[in-house]
Amino acid sequence: xxxxxxxxxxxxxxxxxxxxxxxxxxxxxxxxxxxxxxxxxxxxxxxxxxxxxxxxxxxxxxxxxxxxxxxxxxxxxxxxxxxxxxxxxxxxxxxxxxxxxxxxxxxxxxxxxxxxxxxxxxxxxxxxxxxxxxxxxxxxxxxxxxxxxxxxxxxxxxxxxxxxxxxxxxxxxxxxxxxxxxxxxxxxxxxxxxxxxxxxxxxxxxxxxxxxxxxxxxxxxxxxxxxxxxxxxxxxxxxxxxxxxxxxxxxxxxxxxxxxxxxxxxxxxxxxxxxxxxxxxxxxxxxxxxxxxxxxxxxxxxxxxxxxxxxxxxxxxxxxxxxxxxxx
Amino acid sequence: xxxxxxxxxxxxxxxxxxxxxxxxxxxxxxxxxxxxxxxxxxxxxxxxxxxxxxxxxxxxxxxxxxxxxxxxxxxxxxxxxxxxxxxxxxxxxxxxxxxxxxxxxxxxxxxxxxxxxxxxxxxxxxxxxxxxxxxxxxxxxxxxxxxxxxxxxxxxxxxxxxxxxxxxxxxxxxxxxxxxxxxxxxxxxxxxxxxxxxxxxxxxxxxxxxxxxxxxxxxxxxxxxxxxxxxxxxxxxxxxxxxxxxxxxxxxxxxxxxx
Ligand SMILES: Nc1ncnc2c1ncn2[C@@H]1O[C@H](COP(=O)(O)OP(=O)(O)O)[C@@H](O)[C@H]1O
Ligand SMILES: [Mg+2]
Numbered sequence: 001x002x003x004x005x006x007x008x009x010x011x012x013x014x015x016x017x018x019x020x021x022x023x024x025x026x027x028x029x030x031x032x033x034x035x036x037x038x039x040x041x042x043x044x045x046x047x048x049x050x051x052x053x054x055x056x057x058x059x060x061x062x063x064x065x066x067x068x069x070x071x072x073x074x075x076x077x078x079x080x081x082x083x084x085x086x087x088x089x090x091x092x093x094x095x096x097x098x099x100x101x102x103x104x105x106x107x108x109x110x111x112x113x114x115x116x117x118x119x120x121x122x123x124x125x126x127x128x129x130x131x132x133x134x135x136x137x138x139x140x141x142x143x144x145x146x147x148x149x150x151x152x153x154x155x156x157x158x159x160x161x162x163x164x165x166x167x168x169x170x171x172x173x174x175x176x177x178x179x180x181x182x183x184x185x186x187x188x189x190x191x192x193x194x195x196x197x198x199x200x201x202x203x204x205x206x207x208x209x210x211x212x213x214x215x216x217x218x219x220x221x222x223x224x225x226x227x228x229x230x231x232x233x234x235x236x237x238x239x240x241x242x243x244x245x246x247x248x249x250x251x252x253x254x255x256x257x258x259x260x261x262x263x264x265x266x267x268x269x270x271x272x273x274x275x276x277x278x279x280x281x282x283x284x285x286x287x288x289x290x291x292x293x294x295x296x297x298x299x300x301x302x303x304x305x306x307x308x309x310x311x312x313x314x315x316x317x318x319x320x321x322x323x324x325x326x327x328x
Numbered sequence: 329x330x331x332x333x334x335x336x337x338x339x340x341x342x343x344x345x346x347x348x349x350x351x352x353x354x355x356x357x358x359x360x361x362x363x364x365x366x367x368x369x370x371x372x373x374x375x376x377x378x379x380x381x382x383x384x385x386x387x388x389x390x391x392x393x394x395x396x397x398x399x400x401x402x403x404x405x406x407x408x409x410x411x412x413x414x415x416x417x418x419x420x421x422x423x424x425x426x427x428x429x430x431x432x433x434x435x436x437x438x439x440x441x442x443x444x445x446x447x448x449x450x451x452x453x454x455x456x457x458x459x460x461x462x463x464x465x466x467x468x469x470x471x472x473x474x475x476x477x478x479x480x481x482x483x484x485x486x487x488x489x490x491x492x493x494x495x496x497x498x499x500x501x502x503x504x505x506x507x508x509x510x511x512x513x514x515x516x517x518x519x520x521x522x523x524x525x526x527x528x529x530x531x532x533x534x535x536x537x538x539x540x541x542x543x544x545x546x547x548x549x550x551x552x553x554x555x556x557x558x559x560x561x562x563x564x565x566x567x568x569x570x571x572x573x574x575x576x577x578x579x580x581x582x583x584x585x586x587x
Contacts (some may be wrong), residue, residue: 234462318408
């Protein structure tokens with residue numbers, strides 16, 4: 001007469017249905033919670049993006065200054081003649097300021113042209129005159145200059161230790177020599193910047209964590225009685241946990257992705273007004289920005305799930321009578 | 329999943345003879361001690377009781393006498409400090425959490441003094457919930473829930489939220505929800521305490537009807553005189569002990585004891 005007891009194994013779809021129904025029936029409340037997560041992640045994402053933009057703008061300034069400096073030297077070398085002509089040889093990888101240099105020279109009225117094949121006659125291809133040869137790139141100081149025309153040669157990466165070469169009439173170094181003190185100062189600056197970034201990210205993470213934990217704790221603890229009722233009606237511990245896991249995944253996903261995108265967008269708009277939009281767009285490192293957005297979104301999901309599942313786990317393990325009594 | 333193996337199940341069956349076979353619930357020597365810091369409250373001090381299949385049992389006692397504690401123990405909502413509870417001859421102390429959930433889902437329906445409806449859900453959704461937990465598919469659950477709500481006279485309030493209903497109507501929803509999976513037992517903890525006299529009476533009539541119609545066993549903690557008159561048997565509890573058992577026809581309701 002005593003019947004067999006089989007424990008219920010609810011399919012995943014039932015849990016999902018309960019969750020979607022739950023979110024729908026308490027839409028207002030869910031939106032508030034989602035908004036809490038969204039704000040937290042927006043903050044986090046905007047802090048990361050702002051840092052990226054600032055670094056990008058500073059890099060951009062440095063690149064521009066460096067290119068200008070090299071252009072100034074070349075200009076002086078050409079004697080400020082109105083029709084100076086520069087033959088450009090690329091050897092190895094170009095850095096950002098080297099990439100800018102030819103365009104910058106052109107803008108200053110100095111003609112540049114690619115001087116790829118060594119021509120002994122002192123002219124470039126098509127018999128063009130060359131006043132100065134510019135060798136750029138990571139391999140520029142090792143570039144074989146034998147057989148080049150007898151004009152001054154400017155090299156972007158030579159150092160003072162390089163022996164002057166007798167076969168070249170004049171070797172101009174465009175490299176800026178950093179004094180040991182300057183080098184040290186720059187290293188210290190970089191170190192400080194790294195510390196500052198770590199610090200800012202840590203603070204942002206803590207603030208975000210607090211915001212999200214607060215939102216989720218509220219949303220779970222105010223439902224302890226409901227969890228007690230659910231357990232009285234036969235919800236298993238696993239079902240309760242699964243319901244809160246799914247719910248926090250949905251809220252964390254929505255708030256995380258939305259917050260990450262909005263935070264980045266707001267930061268770009270803010271700095272756009274500050275520095276000008278082209279400047280900002282130009283200095284953003286897109287792959288890194290994508291990485292930061294992804295990191296923010298994933299942090300949102302993870303923080304939300306952890307902040308919800310932990311109290312829900314406790315509530316689900318409570319005896320129904322205790323959960324019903326709790327008045328949080 | 330964890331269907332009981334015959335062997336495990338046999339061990340769990342209460343030893344005894346045929347006499348107890350019709351006891352759908354039996355509690356033996358229940359004690360419960362609440363510890364709050366250094367303070368101990370003895371809510372139950374060795375209470376034993378049993379309920380026959382299809383019986384309407386009332387538990388009477390002053391506030392703080394342990395009615396709710398007993399309700400929680402026999403409803404598998406809480407564990408006794410010592411003592412045993414058998415439901416359908418199965419010792420519930422030996423059930424794991426999943427099996428307890430099964431028991432709460434299919435075997436027992438609970439009715440609370442404060443209704444405990446889920447406020448954000450409609451009446452229909454509230455009644456459908458236990459069926460969702462039982463794995464009933466949504467369409468079927470909706471159909472059953474409508475039927476149950478009609479049974480308690482709320483067929484016209486399906487889509488209302490609890491806050492839009494009167495106390496009596498809310499308790500009717502709770503009764504419909506308790507009946508959702510056609511349980512063998514309905515446990516009620518002072519179901520009429522938050523209702524006015526007339527509404528309380530309606531609730532008692534409703535429970536009585538359910539008992540007659542479906543043969544459910546009803547155990548109800550109560551203060552309510554009307555509830556005593558309808559019940560098959562009354563237990564008095566005082567300071568954690570069952571002090572008296574009687575049938576209503578043995579009592580004189582006009583005596584001062586009941587006023
Ligand atoms: N969770 C609890 N923690 C501590 N004491 C409790 C708890 N539940 C009940 N009690 C105490 O146990 C006694 C019996 O309470 P209860 O069973 O609620 O009585 P009743 O339902 O008859 O009013 C009371 O003294 C009460 O204060
Ligand atoms: Mg009570």
